Amino acid sequence: MTVRTRFAPSPTGYLHIGGVRTALFNWLYARKHGGQFILRIDDTDQGRNQPEALQPILDGFRWLGLDWDEGAEVGGPHGPYYQSEKLDRYQEAVRQLLDKGLAYWDYARPEETKAEMEAAEKEKRLKIYSRRWMAETAADRTRFEAEGRTGSVKVKMPREGVCKFYDHVRKDVEVQWAGEQDIVIQRSDGTVTYNLANVVDDYDMKITHVIRAEEHLSNTPRQIFMLEGLGYPRPEYAHLPFVAEPGSKNKLSKRKIPQYLKNADFKKIYDHAKAIADHIGVPAAPESFNPVLVDFYKQVGYFPAALLNYLVLVGWATADNREDFTLAEMVREFSLERVVQNPASLDVKKLFAFQARYMQALAVAEKVEQVLPFLVRAGLPADRDFVTRVVEAAGPRMTVAGDILEYEYLFVPDEQIRFDAAVATKHLAAAFKGAASVPPLAEVLPKLRAAVAGVEPFTHDTLKIATEALATAEGAKPGPLSQVLRVAATGREVGFSAYDTLAVLSRDRCLARIDRALQQLS
RNA sequence: GGCCCUAUCGUCUAGUGGCCUAGGACGGAGCCCUCUCAAGGCUCAAACCGGGGUUCGAGUCCCCGUAGGGUCACCA
Numbered sequence: 155m156t157v158r159t160r161f162a163p164s165p166t167g168y169l170h171i172g173g174v175r176t177a178l179f180n181w182l183y184a185r186k187h188g189g190q191f192i193l194r195i196d197d198t199d200q201g202r203n204q205p206e207a208l209q210p211i212l213d214g215f216r217w218l219g220l221d222w223d224e225g226a227e228v229g230g231p232h233g234p235y236y237q238s239e240k241l242d243r244y245q246e247a248v249r250q251l252l253d254k255g256l257a258y259w260d261y262a263r264p265e266e267t268k269a270e271m272e273a274a275e276k277e278k279r280l281k282i283y284s285r286r287w288m289a290e291t292a293a294d295r296t297r298f299e300a301e302g303r304t305g306s307v308k309v310k311m312p313r314e315g316v317c318k319f320y321d322h323v324r325k326d327v328e329v330q331w332a333g334e335q336d337i338v339i340q341r342s343d344g345t346v347t348y349n350l351a352n353v354v355d356d357y358d359m360k361i362t363h364v365i366r367a368e369e370h371l372s373n374t375p376r377q378i379f380m381l382e383g384l385g386y387p388r389p390e391y392a393h394l395p396f397v398a399e400p401g402s403k404n405k406l407s408k409r410k411i412p413q414y415l416k417n418a419d420f421k422k423i424y425d426h427a428k429a430i431a432d433h434i435g436v437p438a439a440p441e442s443f444n445p446v447l448v449d450f451y452k453q454v455g456y457f458p459a460a461l462l463n464y465l466v467l468v469g470w471a472t473a474d475n476r477e478d479f480t481l482a483e484m485v486r487e488f489s490l491e492r493v494v495q496n497p498a499s500l501d502v503k504k505l506f507a508f509q510a511r512y513m514q515a516l517a518v519a520e521k522v523e524q525v526l527p528f529l530v531r532a533g534l535p536a537d538r539d540f541v542t543r544v545v546e547a548a549g550p551r552m553t554v555a556g557d558i559l560e561y562e563y564l565f566v567p568d569e570q571i572r573f574d575a576a577v578a579t580k581h582l583a584a585a586f587k588g589a590a591s592v593p594p595l596a597e598v599l600p601k602l603r604a605a606v607a608g609v610e611p612f613t614h615d616t617l618k619i620a621t622e623a624l625a626t627a628e629g630a631k632p633g634p635l636s637q638v639l640r641v642a643a644t645g646r647e648v649g650f651s652a653y654d655t656l657a658v659l660s661r662d663r664c665l666a667r668i669d670r671a672l673q674q675l676s
Numbered sequence: 677g678g679c680c681c682u683a684u685c686g687u688c689u690a691g692u693g694g695c696c697u698a699g700g701a702c703g704g705a706g707c708c709c710u711c712u713c714a715a716g717g718c719u720c721a722a723a724c725c726g727g728g729g730u731u732c733g734a735g736u737c738c739c740c741g742u743a744g745g746g747u748c749a750c751c752a
Contacts, residue, residue, distance in 0.1 A: 164752055196752060264750075271748090278677050281748055306750055324681075333679050333748085341750040348752045372680065372747045395682080396746080403682085403744055419687090419703080467688065467701090475690045475700055494689075497745070501687050504702045514715085550715040560713095581711085621711090633711035640712075648713045 157189030158362045160225075162196045162352070167207035169214035169448040171500065172367070172397035172406045175465045179394060180365045181220045182466070182488040192359055193225030198237045198351050214448040218458045219481065224359070232359040237351050240358075244346040247354045247384055248307050248339055256383040257339060259305040261298035262287035283308070283336045307340035309350075309380060317375040322392035322490035329375050337376055353377050357386040365392045365490070368497075369405065392490045395469050398499040406500060411444045420445055423502040427454040430556035434531040445502045455528060455555025456505075460512040464505040468498045478511070510553045521545045524555040534565040540658075547654040563644045564655070568663055571645045573671035578641040585625070585634035593628075595638075596675045601628070602639055603668045612661045614653040621653070642671040 161177035163169070184191040193215065195208060212226060224230025234240055251257035262270075266287065274281045287303070289295040295305065312331040321327050339350040352373075356364060371393045381388060397406050400417045414420050423445055431438040436453050444450055451461055459481065466484050467477065470493050479487065513521070522542050529536040544561055545552070552558060563571065579595050586592040605624040609616045618632075621639065625632035640652035643664050649655055656664050 162752085166752095198752080267750090275677065280678055308750095327680085329680070335748065338750045343750080345750085347750070352752085368681070369746060370752095373752095393681090398745085400687090405746075464688095469688090471689055473690075475688095477688095477701060496682050498688060501702070504688065507702055510715095548714090551713070553714095584711095618711095631711085636711045638711095646712090650713075652711055 155362060157184055157187035158192060158360050159184040159189065159365055160192040160194050160356070160359060160361050161222075162194040162355070163211050164196045165208035165211065167210055168442070169211045170406070171446050171448055171465070174214070174218065174220075174448055174461075175397055175468055176365070176367055176394060177215070177220060178462060178465055179392075179470070179488075179490075179493070180363075182484055183363060183365060183392075183490065184223075185485045186488050189362070190223040191221075192230070192232075192361070193222035193228075193235070194355055194359065195226050195236045195238075196348070196351070198346060198348060210449060214452070217452050218448070218462060220462075235359075237355065240351070240355070241345065243358070244351055244354055245340065245344070247350065248346065251309065251339070251380065251383055252307065254383055255310070256379075257307050257309045258285075259289040259295055260285075260287055260308045260336075260338075261289055261295075261301075261303040261305050263303065280333060281335065282313075282332070285336070304342040306338045306342045308336040309339050309376065311336050311376065311379060317378060319374060319378060319388070319391060321371070321374075322390065323395075323493045323495065324371065324393055327371070327374070331375070331379075334375055334379070339380070349373055349377055350380060353380045353384070353386070356389055357381065357384070361389050363392065364389045365394065367396045368393045369396060392493065394493060395495060395497045397468055398497045400500050400502065402499060403497050405497075406446055411440050411446060414444075414446065415440060419501070419503045423506055426506075427451075427554075427556075430454040430528070430554070430559055433559045433562070434528060434556070446500070451505075453556075455524065455557070456509050457512050457524075457555075460509040461505065463512070464508045468500070469494050506553065510550075513553050513555075514550050518542060518546050521552070521555075525552075525558040528556050528558050529565065532559055532562070534559075534562065540565075543658045547650050547658050549650060551650060561649070563646055563649075564658060568666045568670065571643075571667050571670065573642060573645055573674050575671075575675060577647055578638050578671075581634045581637035581641060581647070585630040585632075585638065586628075587631070587634075589629050596672075598628070598635075598638065599642060599668065599672055599675065602635065602642075603665065603672070606639065606656065606668075607661070607665060609661075612664075613657050614651065617653040617656050639668075643667045 159180040161180050163173060181191045208226065215222070222228060224232060225235045229235070248257065267283070270284060271281050287298065289298055289305065298305065311334040315331045316328050317331055318326065318328050337349060338347055340346050374391060378388060398404055399406050399410065400414055400420045415424060427450060428438045431443060431453060436443065443453065462481060463479055466479060472487055472492065516524070519542070522538065522545050525545060526536050526538070526541060529541065544558070544564055548561065575595060582595055582598060583592050601624060605620045606617060609620050621636050622632040625635050636652040637647060640649065640655055641647055643656055643659060
């Protein structure tokens with residue numbers, strides 16, 4: 155029997171990073187066993203779902219390279235893959251359950267159910283429905299309806315015995331049937347609820363392995379009850395520990411996003427990305443642009459491989475505790491048996507470290523390809539040769555592709571560079587530290603210009619030699635002196651080597667920029 | 677509150693009774709390198725939740741606490 159796994163997102167508009175972790179494990183398991191991965195859309199709750207809310211989720215999966223064999227947009231032999239299109243099918247299943255006496259029409263009003271539950275709560279009893287408004291016969295139904303009540307269908311859970319099942323992560327699980335509530339499977343408006351639809355879909359789509367987050371562990375007995383009632387085979391289960399909030403064990407939630415931003419590490423990663431987003435005009439509202447959402451990483455130039463590599467280690471590890479995996483290696487190594495049992499909190503700094511490794515592993519030409527679109531989006535000239543020189547000089551300084559925008563000052567027209575004489579003077583003072591006196595900037599900068607102007611070729615090494623020669627002649631330190639050059643040519647005091655900076659800029663642009671600084675001094 | 681789950685450095689984890697003086701990674705600290713910023717090299721700090729058992733021996737098995745979490749919807 156071929157392995158078939160699935161991931162079933164609700165179209166909420168955002169692809170949640172915890173969901174991706176779950177999807178990844180499903181995908182990995184299917185790929186490892188030569189099976190199929192299905193992407194089904196859980197849109198039973200019509201009110202909450204909007205069609206355009208699906209696209210970002212699909213885009214996210216495509217970006218990550220988690221392809222699906224059947225499901226949304228690609229179709230397949232076991233469709234439809236949208237729950238909203240299967241109402242008749244679900245209602246048929248509800249009828250079957252009703253016919254077998256495993257479900258019943260219930261006429262409790264919401265406030266009556268609520269009152270029962272509250273009473274149970276107060277008396278510290280099990281919260282189990284009394285079945286007081288259960289209609290056992292057609293006559294009961296007519297009578298309740300005459301009272302103006304509308305019926306829903308509830309599943310009639312056993313009130314004794316135990317439900318046993320094996321879980322690849324939890325191992326043997328046993329729960330008392332008596333603790334299981336009669337849940338609604340068909341609402342009074344005729345639509346069905348998640349648990350029913352889920353069971354029917356898993357059967358229709360021939361899902362063999364249900365791999366999902368641990369919060370669904372408690373749904374499992376009632377689903378088993380339904381599927382057995384319907385005569386479906388039982389799939390295998392694996393309940394993954396959930397992905398927790400940064401620095402806590404609470405389940406990660408999109409709603410608490412503003413709160414997560416108070417976490418220092420989270421904030422740091424957010425701020426770094428936001429600077430890039432601002433450059434390229436991506437709206438950076440915390441509700442839509444946030445480290446718990448996949449799109450956040452996509453927007454600023456993280457790599458899918460890095461994200462996936464980080465994610466596979468959230469709740470899973472090999473015996474040798476190895477960390478670097480390509481997707482193919484993950485497929486080879488993955489096993490449900492090595493999924494850990496305890497929740498893991500999201501560590502975005504560690505993710506960042508993975509991204510740094512992946513970026514550093516790229517050849518210059520590959521980095522250039524990654525980086526080009528960001529320059530274009532920022533409205534900067536994206537000349538491949540020039541970008542190559544910048545990327546080469548930047549060395550290991552870039553982590554995400556959007557980091558190229560750190561070097562915006564190399565791409566903008568010379569007139570846009572704002573020279574800061576005070577900062578230049580600071581470095582000048584450092585250059586002459588220990589000397590009898592510090593000559594004025596207006597005197598040193600022309601000398602620096604002259605030293606650098608005729609250098610041939612105009613490269614890191616020759617520029618360095620020229621600067622050092624001048625430093626020796628003037629009794630100054632060459633290092634800080636090069637900083638003066640940097641400030642004059644870029645308006646900034648940080649970046650890769652000052653000599654490389656000048657060389658990348660080329661002679662003409664350097665001299666033009668220094669001349670502008672000189673003008674400002676006089 | 678009932679039911680269920682979990683418990684090793686700040687974080688992710690390795691560990692399946694002796695190889696543990698508890699290992700790795702991220703993060704942190706220090707030093708080196710150095711024109712700034714990174715990167716790199718070296719070094720350091722940092723954990724078995726508590727209590728009882730079982731055993732010659734327990735991070736590892738059992739029990740009880742404690743803590744955290746999940747779930748108890750006409751959400752998914």
